[in-house]
Amino acid sequence: xxxxxxxxxxxxxxxxxxxxxxxxxxxxxxxxxxxxxxxxxxxxxxxxxxxxxxxxxxxxxxxxxxxxxxxxxxxxxxxxxxxxxxxxxxxxxxxxxxxxxxxx
Amino acid sequence: xxxxxxxxxxxxxxxxxxxxxxxxxxxxxxxxxxxxxxxxxxxxxxxxxxxxxxxxxxxxxxxxxxxxxxxxxxxxxxxxxxxxxxxxxxxxxxxxxxxxxxxxxxxxxxxxxxxxxxxxxxxxxxxxxxxxxxxxxxxxxxxxxxxxxxxxxxxxxxxxxxxxxxxxxxxxxxxxxxxxxxxxxxxxxxxxxxxxxxxxxxxxxxxxxxxxxxxxxxxxxxxxxxxxxxxxxxxxxxxxxxxxxxxxxxxxxxxxxxxxxxxxxxxxxxxxxxxxxxxxxxxxxxxxxxxxxxxxxxxxxxxxxxxxxxxxxxxxxxxxxxxxxxxxxxxxxxxxxxxxxxxxxxxxxxxxxxxxxxxxxxxxxxxxxxx
Numbered sequence: 001x002x003x004x005x006x007x008x009x010x011x012x013x014x015x016x017x018x019x020x021x022x023x024x025x026x027x028x029x030x031x032x033x034x035x036x037x038x039x040x041x042x043x044x045x046x047x048x049x050x051x052x053x054x055x056x057x058x059x060x061x062x063x064x065x066x067x068x069x070x071x072x073x074x075x076x077x078x079x080x081x082x083x084x085x086x087x088x089x090x091x092x093x094x095x096x097x098x099x100x101x102x103x104x
Numbered sequence: 105x106x107x108x109x110x111x112x113x114x115x116x117x118x119x120x121x122x123x124x125x126x127x128x129x130x131x132x133x134x135x136x137x138x139x140x141x142x143x144x145x146x147x148x149x150x151x152x153x154x155x156x157x158x159x160x161x162x163x164x165x166x167x168x169x170x171x172x173x174x175x176x177x178x179x180x181x182x183x184x185x186x187x188x189x190x191x192x193x194x195x196x197x198x199x200x201x202x203x204x205x206x207x208x209x210x211x212x213x214x215x216x217x218x219x220x221x222x223x224x225x226x227x228x229x230x231x232x233x234x235x236x237x238x239x240x241x242x243x244x245x246x247x248x249x250x251x252x253x254x255x256x257x258x259x260x261x262x263x264x265x266x267x268x269x270x271x272x273x274x275x276x277x278x279x280x281x282x283x284x285x286x287x288x289x290x291x292x293x294x295x296x297x298x299x300x301x302x303x304x305x306x307x308x309x310x311x312x313x314x315x316x317x318x319x320x321x322x323x324x325x326x327x328x329x330x331x332x333x334x335x336x337x338x339x340x341x342x343x344x345x346x347x348x349x350x351x352x353x354x355x356x357x358x359x360x361x362x363x364x365x366x367x368x369x370x371x372x373x374x375x376x377x378x379x380x381x382x383x384x385x386x387x388x389x390x391x392x393x394x395x396x397x398x399x400x401x402x403x404x405x406x407x408x409x410x411x412x413x414x415x416x417x418x419x420x421x422x423x424x425x426x427x428x429x430x431x432x433x434x435x436x437x438x439x440x441x442x443x444x445x446x447x448x449x450x451x452x453x454x455x456x457x458x459x460x461x462x463x464x465x466x467x468x469x470x471x472x473x474x475x
Contacts, residue, residue: 015139015164019180049180053164057184065163099163 008039008084009094016054016097020047025094034089036068037080054097069096108430109174109472110438111155112446113142116464118157120175127436127450130459136178137169144211144425144468147174151219152472156238158209158224166208168224168238181238185209185226188243194228195257204228204248211425213268223294225265229256229282231294244294247280252299252316259283259319259338266424267323271330271347279333279348284319287335289348300348304337322424324366326373334376334403336366336424341378343403354403359390365427369452370435374402377429377437377453379422388419396439398453412456413447420445425468432473440466 010026017023028042037060044051055062060080062068067076071085071093087093110121117135136142137159145157155171157178166185169178185206196202207227215221224232224241230248232241247265256263264283271277276293279300286301299316309317319338326332335342335351340361342351355361360380369375376399382390389395394413397406420443430436437449444463447456 013163015161019164019167049167052166052183058186063163063165 006089007091008034008042008088009091010039010043011094011096012050013097013099015099016050019049019053022047027091030089033081034084035081036075036078036084039084039095040080065100067098067100069098070094106432107474108432108436109147109152109474110428110446110448110459111145111147111175111468111470111472112440112463112466113144113157113425113468114440114444114464114466115141118142118145118159118175119460119463121446121459125432127432127448130448132460133175135464136175140167141208142467143208144470145169146212146214146470147472148214148219148222149216150214152474154214154219154237156212156214156222158212160208166206168209168212170238182234182240185224185230185232185241186243187230187248188245192249193254194263195255197258199257201254204230206230207262210264210266211268213270216270216272223268223270223278225268225280227262227264228258229263229265229285231265231268231280233294244290246290246295247288247297250288250297250299252285255316256282256285257317267320269323269325269333271325272327273330277330277347279323279325281320281323281335283321284317284338286316286318287320287323287333287348300344301351302349303344303351304342305340306338308338321364322366324368324376326368329373332373332402334366334368336363336378338362338384341366341403354399356399356404356406358397358406359395359408363422364424365422365439367427367429367437370429370431372400372435372452375400375452376403377427378406379427379439381421387421392416392418394418394420394441396437396453396456409449409453409456411454412449418443423467426466428469428471430471430473436471438469438471440469442466 106125112119117138119134122131143158148154153174157169159167191204193201211225213223220237231244267281269279278290288297289300305312322336324334331347333344341355343354363381393415396409420441427439435452440446442465446459
């Protein structure tokens with residue numbers, strides 16, 4: 001686990017890429033410790049239209065059908081302020097924001 | 105030459121259908137926001153190019169989109185619909201208290217005279233207002249905070265505030281309808297509210313004539329006679345001649361009085377349209393025949409309108425926000441189906457033709473008359 005970041009790579013689900021008008025991964029400068037919370041703070045600061053689409057406006061809780069993966073781990077149930085893996089903080093691996101498989 | 109823009113919300117995106125005043129050839133634009141549920145989109149009466157759309161999904165929640173060019177381009181605006189104060193509880197399906205939880209915006213109602221002011225009716229039932237073009241939303245908590253609020257229960261589709269009518273003759277008078285609480289009226293711009301359900305009888309609730317608890321599906325008003333309201337209730341088509349103070353049934357000779365939408369001719373306040381649906385357990389037209397019914401007498405006497413509509417093997421539904429009228433000289437009527445058809449009539453319902461046949465299930469239809 002890690003301290004501060006260089007550039008964090010974030011992969012968004014297709015609908016949120018469309019909403020944010022980006023293609024491919026997003027690269028974010030994250031200040032302070034690299035955590036779920038600090039990554040999402042940086043993401044929402046750069047793309048305000050994503051506010052409320054990944055986590056609740058008031059509570060900050062992850063929306064039910066959103067998952068966070070990285071380094072082949074499901075980090076969805078980690079505490080928002082828990083440090084993310086070193087490889088994510090160093091930009092070696094992307095932080096994956098995933099729309100859960102559901103529907104029909 | 106004048107024209108029409110028809111705004112269609114579907115289960116998988118929004119579509120903008122445009123035509124000149126003849127309403128024979130249509131340009132179809134969309135899907136906008138493909139893959140998202142678009143419960144409703146509507147244009148500002150004060151600025152025809154200002155549109156608002158409610159975009160939502162089970163994964164990513166609620167967004168509001170705004171267009172300033174008639175739907176050619178869109179920008180996401182504010183999507184924070186936080187109930188004011190302690191949310192409190194309403195009744196859940198099993199009768200237990202359930203916290204108010206925001207789910208989605210069902211209906212957007214732009215102000216009659218200010219393009220930046222717009223109201224949003226949401227599930228769980230509440231009314232919000234934005235005065236800055238949708239960037240920020242504030243609840244008008246007097247409605248949800250009505251003393252009857254803790255007793256409200258959701259209908260099968262959720263506890264939605266689906267109808268908002270702004271009275272053009274009395275600034276500050278607003279009508280709202282909630283499934284399954286009933287109709288409500290404010291005379292002070294939404295600060296305070298009272299139920300206006302006297303005369304409704306609903307056999308599905310313990311006290312059929314209760315003050316609240318009625319599953320109102322839709323209200324309609326003609327702007328020239330704002331004291332006259334029409335209502336499609338779960339069962340029963342109703343009319344009020346005193347701004348909701350009292351209601352009487354006008355189902356008359358309809359083949360069934362279950363249905364969802366109701367609308368009024370743009371130039372004839374006594375001409376009303378409904379789409380009878382078999383029952384609450386069979387959400388399709390009687391006998392597999394899609395018929396709009398028109399009353400030219402303000403109710404009770406109804407005629408089926410069938411020309412151009414499928415008269416066999418038709419098992420679609422027409423949802424509560426999926427009918428609209430234009431205000432051209434010969435009034436245009438539009439409705440969309442859960443089968444993805446949008447039908448148009450340019451002769452007040454005498455004949456119909458599909459504009460499109462294969463859209464996703466249609467959730468809402470609005471018509472804008474363009475100069």
